[in-house]
Amino acid sequence: MEKFTGTVWVLGDDIDTDIIIPTEYLALKTVQDMKPYAFSPLRPELAGKIQEGDILVAGKNFGCGSSREQAPEVIKALGIRCIIARSYARIFFRNAINNGLLLIENDRVQEVVAEGDQITVTVNQAISHNGKDYPIVSLPENLVGIIKAGGLVKAMRKLNGLD
């Protein structure tokens, strides 16, 4: 089973899409251009500090708000390996899966992790922190299919006989 370890950044409840990437920057040409502005209304310094392989831990209703897919894309572009939240808004959830960004639902780690901690994720099994394991529920079949294909674009390319 796939397993990885990363440094944690902690965010609260209801992290909305305007916090993740404000509308002002949505018409920038590429997601790379948008990176410096991610989370800027809430924590302007955060985007500059996130390193490849880091993990976001947040509260409930992560990604609520608009359908902007730049939200999961910019998080992925910043190098975030996965998000662990109590719950996700549904459009964000679909968009993240379609872009191959791993989302984990868990409502226990929030109480124990602090920013800067290291945690280890064993996909579809558990989150490990300070020697303790927190089990995670696996994703539904049809979504596993999309993730296995490497996102919806790749799934469609396959459908069209391109890959």
Add this chain to the structure above:
Amino acid sequence: MSATMIEKIIERNVGKAVKPGDIVTVFADRVMIHDIFIPFVAEKFEEMGFQRLWDPDKVVLIYDHLVPASQVDDTRHFQVGNAFVEKYGLTHVHRSDGICHQLMPEAGYVKPGDVVFGTDSHTTTYGCVGAFSSGIGYTEMASILGTGTMWIRVPETIKVTVTGKMPENVTSKDIILRLIGDLGADGATYKALEFAGDTVEEMSIASRMTMANMAIEAGAKCALFAPDEKTAAYCETELTKEQKALAADRDASYVREITYRAEDLVPVLACPSQVDNIKPVKELKGLPIDQVFIGSCTNGRLEDLMAAAEILKGKKVAPFVKLIVTPASRKVYQEAAENGTLSILAEAGAIITHPGCGLCCGRTGGILTDGERVVATNNRNFLGRMGTSRVEIFLASPRTAAASAVAGQIAEAGF
């Protein structure tokens, strides 16, 4: 049979019985793409290897977020959109006719019982005419453009019943804000909302739109009103037997039922910076404000502008306060021009802009700065939505907004 509205719509679409939790593939009756996302949709569509649209007649492209362009790169979106239109033969294109969610029902693109997806979270609006409509991202849209289908999980339904006569200064906006406050910003996540009761039956389609529009602020996948005679008149059609039968069965099962007595409702505000942070207007009365915004797909319709004009007639916007009015569509603008509403608003000192998303999407049209406070009729008061993160956004009905503009502070209409 015992099905909720959403279950009936999905059953009709897929041709078999469904229950909440089922994962099914639905056929899109119509899709909507707007200017912010068209370049991304176009790119993904081609990357996916599609050669043609599954059905160009079912695709609507609307320029609204970037009209008029406020940054030099904005017009690239129009150019990419125009090229896409040309290449794939789109015919339903609106380049400056107003906000997508107003145009979709107004221009007749959505009918009761339809399944509609749009690249915008407020796509839930079309539930006002009894359509299942929901917001999606651009990758998903690109895949629908090629296949005409999308997988969904059949949602559970929360039923909201409102009965009785609404007090004079209470509007459908106050009802939906109250509901979001009660449910919480994630209270309807993955679920459908279904509205019923004589209060909503009495409501205009415009008022229903306001409620369906904001359902997403409680996380809902969609929000539905059973089609009735008002729906038929709005859609300029006779309801078919099938459409009439879309209303939920009496014994349909709901995950939750909420009932309000209209007489108990009061004008409310969503306070910074969560839409579910609801307080009665009375409690915040007297708080000085810098700006008022009346517009958006939530409350930029003729009845909203007329409600504001009724309060502003013969009065002036308070000194040093700006009132920005953005009609939701070209049609709304024209009707408001014809019936004298715009004259009243302009005479009061309002700044009337061209129909579009304007300030609501935070790109232009009245951006604010540190320490400023705005009362706005749109749907989101998120941190930084209308400027810096130190702007306070209060969401309210057009009546509350207009009364506040005259007073220069948060005020309740009629007091």
Add this chain to the structure above:
Amino acid sequence: MGMTIAEKIIAAAAGVEAVKPGDIHTVEVDQMMSNDGTTHLTIDMYNQKLDNPHIADVKKLVWIVDHNVPADSPKTAASHKKMRDFAREHGITYYEGQGVCHQIMMENHVRPGELIFGADSHTCAYGALGAFGTGVGCTDYLYAMVTGKSWLLVPETLKFNLVGRLPQGVYARDLILTIIGKIGANGANYKAMEFGGAGLSTLTMSDRISMCNLCVEAGAKTALMEVDDVALSYLKERGRTPKHIFKSDGDAVFAQEYTIDLSTIKPIVAKPHFVDNVVDAKECAGTKIDEAFLGSCNNGRLEDLRVGAALIKGRKVHPLVRFLVVPASNEVYQEALKEGLLQTFMEAGAIVMNANCSVCWGSCQGVIGEGETLISTGTRNFKGRAGHADSFVYLASAATVTASAIKGEIATADML
């Protein structure tokens, strides 16, 4: 020796009998207009650079937010807030979102014979009412604001004797572009441009504002027109009276005199990227456009909207053209609503905006992108003025702009 209108206004403002070109005088300034282009800088200087900050006479100040209104970014919102807070604190006459500064000044403030400073180059528009309006930078503005006074170099005057009448379908806009083309973009540098003659009486106030407004594009320090019945009735309708009506003396000395026969003027287009790069509009016919703009302090008045509306009634804006129609003030907006003009534009598919500077200033709403072409009734066609540095602006009359919006390429009204 006789004096010109400009010399007489300066002499009166300086409290002296006579002045002549080249003299430098300390003058009393009657009114001072400032807009959101630079007022925030003036306020910063006021607060930071002065030992004893004060305002000589607050009644002389008029502050107008028009360039980026409603605000398009937190930055412009902050500069508006600074301006609003200062105006409120000091009791300065203040407008926000009620129209382009020069139009508001003409409608509500300018009086013949006054010397008016404006922190905006197109302040020379006020000459249409026989006032000496001139654009200044914020340091000059601040000095006048604090002392009530300033210094002025008395300019030489170029005299334009207008004769005849403009042909049908030709507008004041074509006339002034022709004149600028004739004398060049620096042809009136440091000078005053004075207009008179029998032809002047055939021009409406709107025409006159349009002409004086654009004189800065020939480098003029100010523009002045003789005050006649047309000007006086405009003033009277608005409940104002002249401060003083000056006329050039018979023996006034002009640096140069021109006679312009209005009947010979044709529709004109100023091509990118200079205002004096003028050609017969037909020479540009067929040039594809992406956007058309009818508005600005130059051509956003009721008459201009009437011209556009008459042409577009029953027709449609070309689907690939963004046609922005922007009334010059809230007053114009309301009149245009009453006459049904805005409804006509909306019916045709135009984008009707709130009264502001819009794309003329290129930084608020309706900017153009890379490689795009705009035809505009705005004041300037400098490179990058309307948006992207690599874009193209053609200037023309309301009629030519509207005709082009319909055709999707540059066209004159008679080509429809």
